[in-house]
Amino acid sequence: MCAMIHFGTDGWFARRDGDFTEESVARIADAAAEFWGRTRPGDIVYVAYDARQDAESFAVLAGRVLAARGLVAMVSNTVAPTPALAWTISRDQRACGGIMVTGSHNPQDYLGIKLFRADGAMLSSDEADEVENALPSDAPEERGAIKRIDLVTSYLDALYASVDGDLIAGAHLKVIYDSLYGAGAGWLPAVLGALGVEIIEIHDAQGAECDDVRPDPVEPWVDDCERAVQDLGAVAGFVTDGDADRAGIVDENGRFVGPDKMCALVLEHLVVNRGYSGRVVLGLSASALLRRVAASLGCRITTKPVGYEYLYKEMLKGDALVAFDENGAMGLPDWMPERDGFAVCLLICELMAKSGKTLSQLVDGLDERFGSMYRAKRNLKVENEVVEMFRTMLPGLNPRTVAGREPVAVSHMDGLRMEFEDESWLLMRPSRTKPIVRVYAEAPTIAARDELLEAGCDIARGEDEDSGFSVL
Incomplete structure (x- = not known):
């Protein structure tokens, strides 16, 4: 029985002992070849893979299926980060797309497929739907010849040249x-x-796996890095996810720097130290801190629905300086349209070198100048019928008060977002694919934030009769 394959906002993922099989990979590669071959027959498709068990063999299989459909399949000859694949595609006019075999930030027993456009960005949801619609019912049997190539060296050389090495x-x-x-x-x-940085690696064995470590650069998975920074006297710690398109940072005191502050530091560095200008593109769930920093720098702010593909489309307009999503992933249009955790790490190094300040001084300076804000998200599981009712009611939902507060601004751009006088806010979004309502909140104190989160969960469950949505 064929696996049900559906691409989410960041690709398709499944358990290695479940739906992630040779048959599933071959079906996806065949459908992707159909998608690319309609407009770019005979062009190059680059294929790469991460460090997880069997990822290489699946990448080779995908390449051989692509080649059988008349495309030129260039498969990495080593483990490669996703940014290296995206950068390579974006620099080759002969390339029509790419495939990344990766578990990304998911647990170690997962693998997945990410599909890329000719400019190095991931396929949009509409394009992914086209691939899904082209999925064959059975895996193709034909296989073609592939070429194994170095996908990483040129990318690293370009990274090296992108920052001030002497500094x-x-x-x-x-x-x-x-x-x-x-x-x-x-x-x-x-x-x-x-670049002259003394660097100590932990959890560095390519191909090694540990069920106790989830490759997601957030707490608690950054705890080992926090301890290592303190124990070894480092000035910073860098953590990347399973395919290295996202990064997290740790200051010299072993304190995790949240994605909002990390992005704020990069934004200030680009404008103040590099002299860049342009719009700052933010998702609806972005921190008020980023809005305050962007405003202080004279940058226009464009707000889009949650999801990197919306930020990417905005960057295509050509006047964006940077785009940030809710997880701290960054789009740097002058570099490439896809996210790159390595580029973020290099920019933080350049910032520390240029400022002469420690990371903690830089982070604390943000709080002193812009005030503290605390943001969090909950994935609220509810019954399918409740999600559907909530989605139906959302366009007309406009609570007069939430947690005793009166909203000063309301948006139905993507769910329901309410902002309050102190710039705190609450956002509720039903998932497009799961029986989940994502509830976000931010406030100047943790207590106030948690009050908003609880109120948002009550509204999404239909347990707040005053909100206008009730299942009681």
Whole structure:
């Protein structure tokens, strides 16, 4: 029986002992070949893979299916981070797309497929739907010849040239890097080492796996990096997810720097130290901190629905400086349209070198100048019928008060977002694919934030009769 394959906002993922099989990969590769071959027959498709068990064999299989459909399949000859694949595609006019075999930030027993456009960005949801609609009922049997190539070296060379190497080398930085057993192992240390940074790797064995480590650069998975920074006297710690398109950072005191502050630091660095200008593109769930920093720098702000594909479409207009999603992933249009955790790490090194300040001083400076804000998200599981009722009611939902507060601004752009006088806010969004309502809130104190979260959950469950949506 064929697996049900549906691409979410970040690809398709399944358990290795479940639906992620040779048959599923071959079906996806065949459908992707149909999608690309309609407009770019005979062009190049690049294929790469992360460090998880059997990822290479699945990548080779995908390449051979593509080749059988008349496309030129260039398959990486080693574990490669997703940004290396995206960068390679974006620099080759002969390329019509790419396939990444990766578990990304999911648990170690998962693998997945990400599909990329000719410019190096991931397929949009509409394009992914086209691939889904082309999925054959059975796996194709034909196989073609592939070419194995180096997908990483040119990308690392370009990364090295993208920052001020002399400045970084002169700062004599010592950092910890944790790839979380992911595709970044060895590669980020290679470029940072070439820039004169002393770097110590942990969880660095490519291909090694540990059920106790989830490759997601957030707490608690960054705890080992936090301890290593303190124990070894490093000035910073860098953590990347399973395919290295997202990064997290740790200051010299072993304190995790949240994605909002990490993005704010990069934004200030690009404008103040590099002299860049342009619009700042934010998702609806972005922190008020980013809005305050962007406004202080004179940057226009564009707000889009949650999801990187909406930020990507906005960057295509050509006047965007940077785009940030809710997880701290960044789009740097001058570099490439896809997310790149390595580029973020290099920019943070350049910022420390340029400012002469520690990471904690830089982070604390944000709080002093812009005030503290605390943001969080809950994935609220509810019955299918409740999600559907909530989705139906959302366009007309406009609560007069929430947690005793009166909203000063309401948006139905993507769910229901209410902002309050102190710039705190609450956002509720039903998932497009799961029986989940995602509830976000941000406020100047943790207590106020949690009050908003609880109120949002009550509304989404239909347990707040005053909100206008009730299943009681």
